[in-house]
Amino acid sequence: MTKSAFIAIVGCPNVGKSSLLNAFVGKKVAIVSDKPHTTRTRIMGVVTRGETQLVFLDTPGVLKPHSRLGDFMAKSIEEAMSGVDAALLVVEPTPKIRVPEEDLLGKLKAADLPTVLAINKIDAVEEKTDLLACLAAWKDRHGFDDLYPVSAHTGDGLDGLLDKLAAYAFESPHFFPSDATSDQPESVLAGELVREQMLRLLRQEVPHGVAVMVEPINERENQNGQTVLDVEATILCERENHKGIIIGKKGAMLKQISTNARLQMESLFGAKVNLKCWVKVKEDWRDRQSILNQLGYRI
Ligand SMILES: Nc1nc2c(ncn2[C@@H]2O[C@H](COP(=O)(O)OP(=O)(O)OP(=O)(O)O)[C@@H](O)[C@H]2O)c(=O)[nH]1
Ligand SMILES: [Mg+2]
Known part of the structure; x- marks a missing residue:
């Protein structure tokens, strides 16, 4: 019996959304850079493990639009959030919750979307207590289904996170061939x-x-x-x-x-x-x- 789930990856610019997508897929399907606003369109990355297919929708980082391209980027986030089975909110490993993140939390709540939090870049955290402070700051917000400290660079925590996301899959045909990695030509x-x-x-x-x-x-x-x-x-x-x-x-x-x-x-x-x-x-x-x-x- 085959199962699938669509999962939107959302968050501020530069937090590592595309890096996480690539780490899940095991191939570079979305480009990455140290400059914010690298991703411009919604990009699908596909992970098929046995009977279960997860389709990730990588999105541009949330921003205030300043051009038609900006309008398009903002719309592609909204579009990605409608019609998915769950969302993965990616954040920096700091206790500070930013205004665009507050906005996103409001939208996720309004959409009643099950959401998992990924605190990324934990390889860059030197003091364990900093990570604990970050977990504490996010823990009681929003009613996340779960929180995962991870690193897209080292792969730390990704297996557990993928297992968690796979639990959102429900009985359905696969939408991509099992060897597909992206929807981009x-x-x-x-x-x-x-x-x-x-x-x-x-x-x-x-x-x-x-x-x-x-x-x-x-x-x-x-x-x-x-x-x-x-x-x-x-x-x-x-x-x-x-x-x-x-x-x-x-x-x-x-x-x-x-x-x-x-x-x-x-x-x-x-x-x-x-x-x-x-x-x-x-x-x-x-x-x-x-x-x-x-x-x-x-x-
Ligand atoms: N140390 C560390 N750096 C990371 C990690 N994941 C991503 N980065 C770095 O963070 C920067 C941004 O990564 P992206 O994957 O492009 O971030 P994004 O959230 O997709 O950014 P936008 O597309 O601009 O919204 C790059 O310099 C990455 O190398 C991680 O796990 N650890
Ligand atoms: Mg990106």
Whole structure:
């Protein structure tokens, strides 16, 4: 008898939602960076263990929208929270409860959604008493089904958390094949890996103003019989000077971005990748609905 559950992963920016999703799935299906607002769309990650399939919905960190892209990000959190079987609220290992978290708690309560709390990054906590203070601060809030101190980096606590989440599964067909890991097509994952390198290598305002469009990926065999994926990515940025920064001196930055992204793609797709990247300026793309639609930032 097969079982499934849909689980929304919610929380403030940068708390490690996407890192946890990747740790659950065992593969990088969502990009990660040390800058807030890395995730822009709802991304599904799939974990199938025997009869039970868990479908996780990773969401952008809660924020106040400042553009149409921001509106879309906020809506994708709301959408993820409706129609799931449970929510996983991820927080930093500190006793401080932040305003957006208070808002989220209100929404989870209104939706009457069973919620588990994950206190992430416990590997970074030096004093045990700090963690105890954090547990105490959250314990009596909201009526969580359970609280789990975990680390997406070391894997600490994740088995117990997954077992707990699996208990929300109910009798139903599986929604994805048992070997599926994500609902994102390869071209979207490839674009995200390019964006991830920009988040890592460039200063804050530049990567937040970029989007990456990838043509349908062509698969072929080279003369040695190896599978090669041809990936053509166009990086959209908001200003001429940003274009200059992305390309770098004699193209050095763009080369670094594409080499790193290509290596990530090769490990994710298990094939050789031939990646070509172009940079184009499209002012105000974050507020232009037609471009947002093309990029898939629409509900
Ligand atoms: N020490 C430590 N750092 C972590 C852990 N999990 C995530 N991080 C770091 O926290 C930062 C944010 O991680 P993400 O997974 O991108 O966070 P997010 O919540 O998805 O962020 P947004 O998509 O921007 O909302 C990255 O620098 C991660 O490496 C953890 O278990 N321990
Ligand atoms: Mg994220």
